Amino acid sequence: MTGQTNATSAITAADLAFTYGERQALQDVSFEVMLGQAYGFLGPNGSGKSTLFKLLSTIVPLQRGRVSMLGLDLATQAAAIRRRIGVVFQSPAVDKKLTVRENLHYAGLLLGLAGRELGARIDQILAAAELADRARDLTGELSGGMRRRVEIGKCLLAKPDLVLLDEASTGLDPKARRDMWALLRAQAGLTVVFTTHLMDEAVEAHSLVLLDQGRIVAAGRPAALMREVGGQVLEIETPEAPVLAGELKAAFGVAVQVVDGTLRIEGQVVHELVPKLMQRFGERVQRLQLAHPSLQDVFLRKTGKRFVVAEPEVPAKHGRGRR
Amino acid sequence: MMRAVRALWQREVVRFLRDRPRLVGSLLQPIVFWVLFSGALHGSFKPGGMDYGQYFFVGTLAMITLFTAIFATITVIEDRKEGFLQGVLVSPVPRSAIALGKILGGATLGMLLAMLFLLMAPLAGVSLAPERVLLGLGVLALLAVAVTGLGFALAWVMDSTAAYHGIMMLFLMPMLLLSGAFFPMETAHPLLSWVRFVNPMTYGVGALRHAFQGEVAGVPSFPVCLLGTVAFAVLTFLLGSFVVTRRSVRDAA
Numbered sequence: 001m002t003g004q005t006n007a008t009s010a011i012t013a014a015d016l017a018f019t020y021g022e023r024q025a026l027q028d029v030s031f032e033v034m035l036g037q038a039y040g041f042l043g044p045n046g047s048g049k050s051t052l053f054k055l056l057s058t059i060v061p062l063q064r065g066r067v068s069m070l071g072l073d074l075a076t077q078a079a080a081i082r083r084r085i086g087v088v089f090q091s092p093a094v095d096k097k098l099t100v101r102e103n104l105h106y107a108g109l110l111l112g113l114a115g116r117e118l119g120a121r122i123d124q125i126l127a128a129a130e131l132a133d134r135a136r137d138l139t140g141e142l143s144g145g146m147r148r149r150v151e152i153g154k155c156l157l158a159k160p161d162l163v164l165l166d167e168a169s170t171g172l173d174p175k176a177r178r179d180m181w182a183l184l185r186a187q188a189g190l191t192v193v194f195t196t197h198l199m200d201e202a203v204e205a206h207s208l209v210l211l212d213q214g215r216i217v218a219a220g221r222p223a224a225l226m227r228e229v230g231g232q233v234l235e236i237e238t239p240e241a242p243v244l245a246g247e248l249k250a251a252f253g254v255a256v257q258v259v260d261g262t263l264r265i266e267g268q269v270v271h272e273l274v275p276k277l278m279q280r281f282g283e284r285v286q287r288l289q290l291a292h293p294s295l296q297d298v299f300l301r302k303t304g305k306r307f308v309v310a311e312p313e314v315p316a317k318h319g320r321g322r323r
Numbered sequence: 324m325m326r327a328v329r330a331l332w333q334r335e336v337v338r339f340l341r342d343r344p345r346l347v348g349s350l351l352q353p354i355v356f357w358v359l360f361s362g363a364l365h366g367s368f369k370p371g372g373m374d375y376g377q378y379f380f381v382g383t384l385a386m387i388t389l390f391t392a393i394f395a396t397i398t399v400i401e402d403r404k405e406g407f408l409q410g411v412l413v414s415p416v417p418r419s420a421i422a423l424g425k426i427l428g429g430a431t432l433g434m435l436l437a438m439l440f441l442l443m444a445p446l447a448g449v450s451l452a453p454e455r456v457l458l459g460l461g462v463l464a465l466l467a468v469a470v471t472g473l474g475f476a477l478a479w480v481m482d483s484t485a486a487y488h489g490i491m492m493l494f495l496m497p498m499l500l501l502s503g504a505f506f507p508m509e510t511a512h513p514l515l516s517w518v519r520f521v522n523p524m525t526y527g528v529g530a531l532r533h534a535f536q537g538e539v540a541g542v543p544s545f546p547v548c549l550l551g552t553v554a555f556a557v558l559t560f561l562l563g564s565f566v567v568t569r570r571s572v573r574d575a576a
Binding site: 057058059079082083085087089091092093094095096097098102105106107109110111112113114154 | 327329330331334337338341406410414415417
């Protein structure tokens with residue numbers, strides 16, 4: 001990563017670092033997002049993805065590193081960048097006391113639209129988001145999925161070149177999530193950068209970055225990342241994991257990992273091992289699972305730990321919070 | 324920029340008018356205060372030789388703008404908590420427009436309620452001559468911008484509505500009490516008498532008295548009151564614009 005921008009690059013970030021007081025939230029983060037891509041950041045809570053999102057959305061100032069977005073420098077041209085991006089936050093930003101149309105109307109005014117142009121654009125958005133029949137309803141009366149579509153609609157009003165989504169599908173059911181992505185995919189040529197902790201959402205990205213403790217631990221196409229792990233993953237639950245790990249290694253000559261009390265064996269033809277393993281050690285095995293590698297396995301291989309999602313990520317506050 | 328100001332201003336007004344309990348509470352509270360104080364002190368307290376109901380009427384107008392400003396600017400904290408503010412911060416709106424929109428929105432609500440209360444002026448023996456009303460509304464507008472600007476600046480740097488309430492009550496209630504809104508200050512303890520001159524609300528309330536009641540003993544002259552109120556409004560607007568333009572990691576909250 002060079003930090004230079006080419007004509008097909010939507011975002012080029014080099015050597016990003018960010019701290020909240022003493023806590024290092026991001027360190028040595030570099031990546032490049034190509035125009036028209038859906039680019040994902042996957043990581044557990046505290047991995048730094050929300051901090052990265054706040055940097056890219058210009059909410060917080062750049063502390064270290066260089067970022068070029070749509071050919072503009074994030075450090076010096078944040079205002080110009082804001083004119084060309086749409087942002088959807090993890091926490092809902094719609095006004096529940098206003099109707100769907102009013103939410104879009106005020107968002108449009110904030111984006112510099114007005115008059116007939118704004119009215120026509122709102123109509124287009126309402127139709128695309130399948131909310132035309134709910135336009136006069138208070139947003140507080142809508143379902144979570146509909147409210148999210150209003151938010152996506154707000155960010156699409158000014159036809160941005162780039163949309164940033166911070167865990168935007170968290171809390172949505174699968175249909176609502178599909179509807180949200182369908183609305184985004186309907187915008188031709190739109191670049192979408194999103195953070196998520198949902199594996200099945202991350203796997204849909206053109207390119208994906210795995211973050212852990214503020215660092216990039218893997219990057220590439222999701223399928224390629226999963227291929228790196230190997231053809232198959234065998235997980236064995238047993239009450240005597242460390243002992244059995246040694247015995248399996250001695251018996252079959254394979255590498256065995258112990259992760260959270262579970263044995264893991266990765267390889268191209270691990271399935272051939274299963275009958276032999278069950279024949280010799282079957283009575284000591286509680287549960288056995290054979291699967292193709294997932295992004296969870298990629299994360300596990302890169303960090304040595306499982307991908308655990310707890311509460312929604314909340315940025316740390318320090319002291320009295322100087323502005 | 325003006326579209327953004329309009330959006331934020333209009334949103335404040337629409338939300339207020341749609342919130343019936345808030346609307347009714349904001350309107351009735353000052354009326355109840357005025358009726359109770361006027362009734363209780365009717366026979367015993369005649370500041371400047373006038374009936375207390377007449378004296379306190381102007382004070383109530385100032386109180387309306389102040390309380391409305393407090394409640395209107397609480398929405399800054401609510402907007403941050405509900406995520407609306409983040410959406411505004413990432414829009415291409417100059418941050419000073421955010422301050423202007425919110426302050427004008429809150430000030431408009433104060434003006435609106437004060438104008439409704441003005442309809443009770445005949446009951447208090449306060450003249451509603453057109454020239455007085457026009458002058459009074461001009462002063463009210465300045466005062467509303469001033470106190471809303473102050474509330475906005477305080478709300479912007481606060482995280483909780485409870486803390487904001489505490490701070491507002493700690494600073495703004497004494498400002499109102501020592502402004503001559505409730506009682507004349509010229510016979511107060513020398514220390515308090517000195518404080519009133521550095522209290523910007525003194526000039527706002529004084530200007531209102533000049534507008535609606537003419538010359539009143541112990542109140543600075545109208546030009547001084549007007550100048551003090553203009554300065555109060557300009558300073559608090561600049562303060563609001565200053566706090567809102569500062570970006571920091573706290574914006575991430």
